[in-house]
Amino acid sequence: MSAERESRSGLGPSSAGSADNAEPADGLRNLHELSLPDVRMRYVSVRVGPMVRPLEQSDRYEAIADLRLVDRVPEQVQVHYDTARNLYLYAWHVYRFHVVAEHQALASLEMALRLALGQRGIVDGEGAFVDPSTQGSKKRSSRPAGLSQLMSMAARLGIITNDGLTRRAQWAQRLAEERLSIEHIQFMERNDLDRMDLPDTPAIPTAEELALDWLQQFVEGLPRLRNEYAHGSQMLHANVLRTIQIVCDLINQIWSDDKVNAGSG
Structure with missing residues (x-):
């Protein structure tokens, strides 16, 4: 769910x-x-x-x-x-x-x-x-x-x-879904469509999405x-x-x- x-x-x-x-x-x-x-x-x-x-x-x-x-x-x-x-x-x-x-x-x-x-x-x-240098002092x-x-x-x-982040694959999957959604919107805009049937295919994370430095993003x-x-x-x-x-x-x-x-x- x-x-x-x-x-x-x-x-x-x-x-x-x-x-x-x-x-x-x-x-x-x-x-x-x-x-x-x-x-x-x-x-x-x-x-x-x-x-x-x-x-x-x-x-x-x-x-x-x-x-x-x-x-x-x-x-x-x-x-x-x-x-x-x-x-x-x-x-x-x-x-x-x-x-x-x-x-x-x-x-x-x-x-x-x-x-x-x-x-x-x-x-x-x-x-x-x-x-x-201040240890032992107040x-x-x-x-x-x-x-x-x-x-x-x-x-x-x-x-x-x-490496210690347990949800990296889940977050990469979310990035892939967001990317695919943007691609669908751009396709509709290029072809002047107001609706389209979405293909029933899952978003596949790219190597870049899977290797993203999540920790640096979080630190910033x-x-x-x-x-x-x-x-x-x-x-x-x-x-x-x-x-x-x-x-x-x-x-x-x-x-x-x-x-x-x-x-x-």
Whole structure:
């Protein structure tokens, strides 16, 4: 079964919506409406094989329940991340919780990286990179590192790698489907068509799509998205599941068996 599809191919700030087009549902809910779906969820559909039907909350639950952290991840990170998962579920009732869930997930990744690098003695208790010349003193080496610096350091040390990403084939398949969709649109435009029968053939990822440096994209894109939220944003969209997927994959990689053993050695 396929849940709602991710329409953004990049990871930078999106202009999918803003407070300028607020809905009446964005105000405080009436008590008797708390359990009802947000009206905007009525317009989201899901494709199951050749059929398209309205999205249901059970579809969303199935998708988010699958994005679990491994047991080795510290409890404080688990709780922080599961708050993002719960926000995603409750966005069924409050549409604007989607972006709150995405922000929470990115903050969970930052927490996980800071904790993992702290366990390796690379950052101090406040998240600042350790300067060997200041060890044993009360002088701080620098300001707390942000998500961009933490991700770059983790990638440099091999704590997160492309090979450790478990959904690379799935993401490459998505790129291929987006490419094929664009090709269909361009064919229609060139031939002045207003409709066409799509061939029943799957999109095949190219060698370039399969070999894409996903980690570098994440190192560059996720901090930009995190900063957009951190400084106050009018961004509004529901396509946050892919970001939560990425965060789940990276956090699980940080606490995979080989990374944990390397960090404690």
